Amino acid sequence: MWRNGNVCEAREGKRTYSHVEFLEASLMFLLLVCFGFLSLVWVSKWVHGNKKKEKFPPGPLPLPIIGHLHLLMGIPHQALAKLSSKYGGLMGLNLGQRSYGAQWRRRRKICTLGLFTAKRLQEVEYVRYELVGALLHKISRLSHDGTVAVDIGECVGDMSTNLISRLLYSHERESERDQGGTDVPQLVKDLEQETMPFIGDFIPWLSWLDLLRRLGIRYVHRRIDAFITHILTERKEAMMHNNAPTDDLLHEIMKPSQDEDCGLTMLEVKSIILEMFGGSIHTTTLTLEWAMAELLKNPHCLTKLQREIDTVIGCKKKQISDSDIPSLKYLRCVVKEVFRLHPIGPLLLPRISTEECKVHDYTLPANTHLLVNVWAIGRDEGVWKNATNFIPERFEGKEDIDLKGQHFELLPFGAGRRICVGLPLALSMVEVTIANLVNKFDWELPKGVTCETINMNEKVGITSNKAAPTIAVPRHRV
Numbered sequence: 001m002w003r004n005g006n007v008c009e010a011r012e013g014k015r016t017y018s019h020v021e022f023l024e025a026s027l028m029f030l031l032l033v034c035f036g037f038l039s040l041v042w043v044s045k046w047v048h049g050n051k052k053k054e055k056f057p058p059g060p061l062p063l064p065i066i067g068h069l070h071l072l073m074g075i076p077h078q079a080l081a082k083l084s085s086k087y088g089g090l091m092g093l094n095l096g097q098r099s100y101g102a103q104w105r106r107r108r109k110i111c112t113l114g115l116f117t118a119k120r121l122q123e124v125e126y127v128r129y130e131l132v133g134a135l136l137h138k139i140s141r142l143s144h145d146g147t148v149a150v151d152i153g154e155c156v157g158d159m160s161t162n163l164i165s166r167l168l169y170s171h172e173r174e175s176e177r178d179q180g181g182t183d184v185p186q187l188v189k190d191l192e193q194e195t196m197p198f199i200g201d202f203i204p205w206l207s208w209l210d211l212l213r214r215l216g217i218r219y220v221h222r223r224i225d226a227f228i229t230h231i232l233t234e235r236k237e238a239m240m241h242n243n244a245p246t247d248d249l250l251h252e253i254m255k256p257s258q259d260e261d262c263g264l265t266m267l268e269v270k271s272i273i274l275e276m277f278g279g280s281i282h283t284t285t286l287t288l289e290w291a292m293a294e295l296l297k298n299p300h301c302l303t304k305l306q307r308e309i310d311t312v313i314g315c316k317k318k319q320i321s322d323s324d325i326p327s328l329k330y331l332r333c334v335v336k337e338v339f340r341l342h343p344i345g346p347l348l349l350p351r352i353s354t355e356e357c358k359v360h361d362y363t364l365p366a367n368t369h370l371l372v373n374v375w376a377i378g379r380d381e382g383v384w385k386n387a388t389n390f391i392p393e394r395f396e397g398k399e400d401i402d403l404k405g406q407h408f409e410l411l412p413f414g415a416g417r418r419i420c421v422g423l424p425l426a427l428s429m430v431e432v433t434i435a436n437l438v439n440k441f442d443w444e445l446p447k448g449v450t451c452e453t454i455n456m457n458e459k460v461g462i463t464s465n466k467a468a469p470t471i472a473v474p475r476h477r478v
């Protein structure tokens with residue numbers, strides 16, 4: 001019943017509803033009807049669409065508007081792996097539309113040819129040797145001769161940052177940080193936090209929902225830009241005075257190009273530097289952290305590895321180098337097993353189909369976005385026996401299985417044209433560092449932690465982040 005102009009009430013028994021309450025209820029009802037209608041349209045479009053088109057891979061029912069976007073929040077590779085046990089290895093999802101630029105071809109050519117050739121890596125081996133030596137020294141110092149536990153991730157993180165800073169622009173980050181300079185690993189971590197998928201990336205008209213995160217990422221970008229601009233200004237000044245280093249990556253990138261095709265704009269130079277920092281520090285550090293965590297959890301593997309090094313290299317050798325690695329067969333098995341269980345880029349970089357293609361019985365239309373869940377492949381019981389257990393021995397006698405993108409059951413660096421450009425550097429860094437860490441020290445878990453209780457969980461993110469730091473007590477072996 002309506003009365004008295006704007007103080008209308010509707011009576012129902014003893015309860016009296018105000019005009020505002022009534023309006024609210026009506027609005028809510030209307031919204032529910034609209035939402036229900038949209039859902040129906042969405043579901044029928046999905047079902048109808050799938051029937052009409054050629055066979056598209058099956059997948060869970062998408063939510064109205066956001067499709068399957070919610071699956072990318074949290075730990076996406078784990079959520080997708082769970083779903084694939086229901087829908088199969090090839091699963092169709094609706095993530096709206098996403099577009100990305102293609103300038104990478106140019107940058108990639110320059111990086112691959114100019115920066116990551118076998119010759120170039122050999123030339124800079126001494127840098128890696130020095131930094132691994134510094135890492136061992138630092139761990140000795142921090143552990144006070146085996147009495148204090150150290151955070152392995154923090155130590156190897158410093159080493160990875162120093163390495164890429166040295167190779168890129170001949171500086172060490174620690175000396176810069178000590179002088180109040182930028183904390184590069186923190187900056188890279190902030191960048192990763194901010195580069196979780198945006199709703200607006202997939203559904204452009206919902207991008208207003210990302211406003212706060214966009215402000216956050218703008219702030220991180222400004223800090224990164226200031227940091228890179230500082231590096232470039234310093235280098236330009238040094239070049240003007242003819243005292244710039246000529247054996248680092250920045251020299252290769254900034255030197256005037258003879259090849260018209262390879263001249264770089266300042267924006268491209270900046271994005272190469274950003275990609276190098278972003279692609280190298282966190283990935284190498286996390287891999288080493290997972291490797292040491294697995295060895296601590298599986299002490300028989302740690303002991304077996306130490307024995308191999310003692311037998312093959314001899315315990316008298318102070319520091320293991322690149323040239324020792326080919327003879328350490330068990331080490332290589334350990335490294336492959338770490339990459340199988342803990343690929344740091346679990347979904348690789350997103351691919352897009354340029355034309356319609358057939359995969360088994362399914363037809364993927366042009367412009368389909370493809371995520372390859374290498375984390376799930378590495379844990380697939382159909383491919384690996386006791387897939388979730390750490391068993392390096394599974395690779396013994398299987399030297400032909402490598403990490404270079406030819407063996408689709410093991411793709412921690414991706415495959416094809418977009419395979420990790422830093423693969424040779426990363427692999428040798430991981431192998432040499434693990435070999436030295438276990439050769440130099442016996443490792444024990446801190447009091448109260450056992451092999452059974454060590455935290456091996458992942459935390460939310462687009463990389464395989466460790467939920468808890470890897471902490472252990474190192475004791476000198478000799």
Ligand code: HEM
Nearest residue numbers: 279280283284287345348349413414415418419420422426
């Ligand atoms: C253990 C260490 C590393 C792991 C596990 C790793 C893994 C990966 C993966 C999975 C991709 C995507 C490949 C694909 O989608 O097919 C990638 C791309 C990339 N990585 Fe690495 N990476 C590591 C170390 C490095 C290092 C040391 C550098 C540079 C110094 C680097 C630079 C890059 C760059 C620039 C890309 C983008 C390539 C492109 O867009 O074409 N990575 N990496």
